[in-house]
Amino acid sequence: MQNLTRANRELFHRGPDECFPTMNALWNHAYERKQRSRDLWHPPQALRLHAAEERLSLAFDDDGPYALNDWSFAQLCRLAGVSRDTINRLKPETAVLALSETLPSSEKPIQLLTEGNRVRSVHGVAYTRLWDVELLAMLKEFATDFQPPQQAGGTAPSDGAANEDIPFEPDPDPAPTSGTGLYCGEQDMFVFLIDPLGWAEINGEAFAPGFFLWNSEVGRRAVGVQTFWFQAVCQNHIVWDAVEVVEFTRKHTANVHESLGEIRRIIANLVEKRDQRRDGFASLIRKAMTATLGHDADAVLDMLQQRGIARTLAKQALEQARRKGAFTIFAVVDALTQLSRGLPHAGERVELDQKAGRLLALAS
Numbered sequence: 001m002q003n004l005t006r007a008n009r010e011l012f013h014r015g016p017d018e019c020f021p022t023m024n025a026l027w028n029h030a031y032e033r034k035q036r037s038r039d040l041w042h043p044p045q046a047l048r049l050h051a052a053e054e055r056l057s058l059a060f061d062d063d064g065p066y067a068l069n070d071w072s073f074a075q076l077c078r079l080a081g082v083s084r085d086t087i088n089r090l091k092p093e094t095a096v097l098a099l100s101e102t103l104p105s106s107e108k109p110i111q112l113l114t115e116g117n118r119v120r121s122v123h124g125v126a127y128t129r130l131w132d133v134e135l136l137a138m139l140k141e142f143a144t145d146f147q148p149p150q151q152a153g154g155t156a157p158s159d160g161a162a163n164e165d166i167p168f169e170p171d172p173d174p175a176p177t178s179g180t181g182l183y184c185g186e187q188d189m190f191v192f193l194i195d196p197l198g199w200a201e202i203n204g205e206a207f208a209p210g211f212f213l214w215n216s217e218v219g220r221r222a223v224g225v226q227t228f229w230f231q232a233v234c235q236n237h238i239v240w241d242a243v244e245v246v247e248f249t250r251k252h253t254a255n256v257h258e259s260l261g262e263i264r265r266i267i268a269n270l271v272e273k274r275d276q277r278r279d280g281f282a283s284l285i286r287k288a289m290t291a292t293l294g295h296d297a298d299a300v301l302d303m304l305q306q307r308g309i310a311r312t313l314a315k316q317a318l319e320q321a322r323r324k325g326a327f328t329i330f331a332v333v334d335a336l337t338q339l340s341r342g343l344p345h346a347g348e349r350v351e352l353d354q355k356a357g358r359l360l361a362l363a364s
Contacts, residue, residue: 004228004239006212007192011152011179011237018185023147023193026182027140030133030189036116037217039129041109049099051092056099058112058119066112066119071187071218075122079103079110113218120186121218128256130223132189132215138260139191139213142267146193146210149233152179179237188216192237200229200277202243205357207231209274210239211267216252223256224249225263227270231357232350240350246270288329288363300327308355313339329363332356 020026040060048059056073057065068076077084080102087095104110111123139146181192194210201207207229215223228242248266250259294300297318304314313336320335321327336356340349 001231001241001243002228002245004212004226004230004242004245006226007181007190007237007239010183010190010192014179014183014185018183019180020182020184021180023136023139023182023191026184026189026191027133027136029184030131030136033115034131034133037120038114040112040114042112043107043109044104047103047110049096051096054092056092056095060112066114066117068119069186071220072112072119072122075219079122079124123219126253127219128252128254129217130215130252130256130259132184132217134260135189135213135215135223135263136191138264139193139267142264142271143193143211145198145271146195148181148192149194149210149237152181152235152237181237187218187220188214190214194230194233195274198274198278200274201360202229202277205231205354206360207243209270211270213263219252222249222251223259223263225266227266232353241354285330285360285363288333288360289331291329291363292327293329293332293359293362294327297322297327300332304332307358309336309352313352329359333359 020029040063042060046060048064050057050059050065052065055067057067058076059065074084076099077087080099082098082102087098090098108125111121111125111127113120113123113129183190191213192210193213195208198209199206200209208231209227209229210233211225211227213225214221224247226245226247228239228245230239230243231241233239246266248259248262250256250262293303300318301311301314304317305311309317316339317332317335318327320338321331324331333356336352336359340352340356343349343352
């Protein structure tokens with residue numbers, strides 16, 4: 001089993017303006033941005049750089065000027081083969097001369113992506129764009145039961161560990177001011193989705209399906225997906241004890257649109273396996289709600305201790321189960337799961353959840 005930290009890293013480098021509360025909000029943003037964007041193709045000789053108000057801008061024939069953002073400025077410097085740090089040390093007028101002298105002089109056109117009066121990206125002919133909204137449209141069709149995890153907290157853990165395990169009930173009114181698992185900024189998009197009702201049994205333990213999806217319309221990162229089955233997601237969006245992890249990535253070259261079909265297939269396989277396993281898991285839960293762990297409290301207490309559960313926690317779980325009327329497997333597992341949320345350390349909580357999950361196998 002693996003602990004996946006990709007969503008945790010995204011959480012702590014995204015600003016509030018890059019967070020989206022729902023998939024619809026993210027889709028609308030991606031769709032509207034595509035509608036506002038234009039692909040322009042110009043030979044390097046047609047690019048005219050200007051310096052105004054201590055900033056550089058680009059113009060092409062009678063089109064422009066267009067402002068450069070941090071990313072497109074860095075790409076322009078790479079295209080010219082000049083360090084951006086060097087250009088930043090020059091006066092704007094001198095920077096214009098330096099870039100104008102070093103830009104390629106070949107006949108191959110330069111691809112520029114603009115949005116309004118800004119240049120979002122600068123590429124050569126080998127780059128092929130895949131729009132974020134194309135991926136999100138695919139998710140609307142094939143991942144309808146998946147949703148973001150409950151909103152994360154806003155303080156980074158000092159030791160990289162989880163602060164608090166969270167339930168999987170959706171937040172009824174999520175605010176885009178903290179980590180939602182749905183991010184889209186100037187340079188890239190990242191989506192973290194789970195199915196909170198998709199619990200299934202794998203080797204006698206309970207797992208739910210989820211996946212990460214990422215892309216960049218401006219060449220910041222490759223397009224990719226990572227699917228998995230997990231046991232817990234902590235407050236800081238660390239995915240604990242993931243199994244069956246499948247990852248696929250592709251660069252934005254001529255065949256990048258073929259990745260849509262591959263990502264669709266990977267997510268469709270996850271959904272199909274979830275449906276098959278969920279039916280079996282539901283049957284297991286029904287059995288666990290009637291099967292007992294022992295005839296009396298002493299027998300059940302001994303059995304729990306033999307399975308590595310501390311005597312104090314076992315006694316507390318039995319007391320909670322007793323109030324529900326019987327020492328069924330489900331009642332004891334449910335009690336242990338609730339008790340785990342009160343433990344001070346994430347590692348202890350995950351360990352107790354694992355031991356409780358293994359008890360379900362006794363109902364099979």
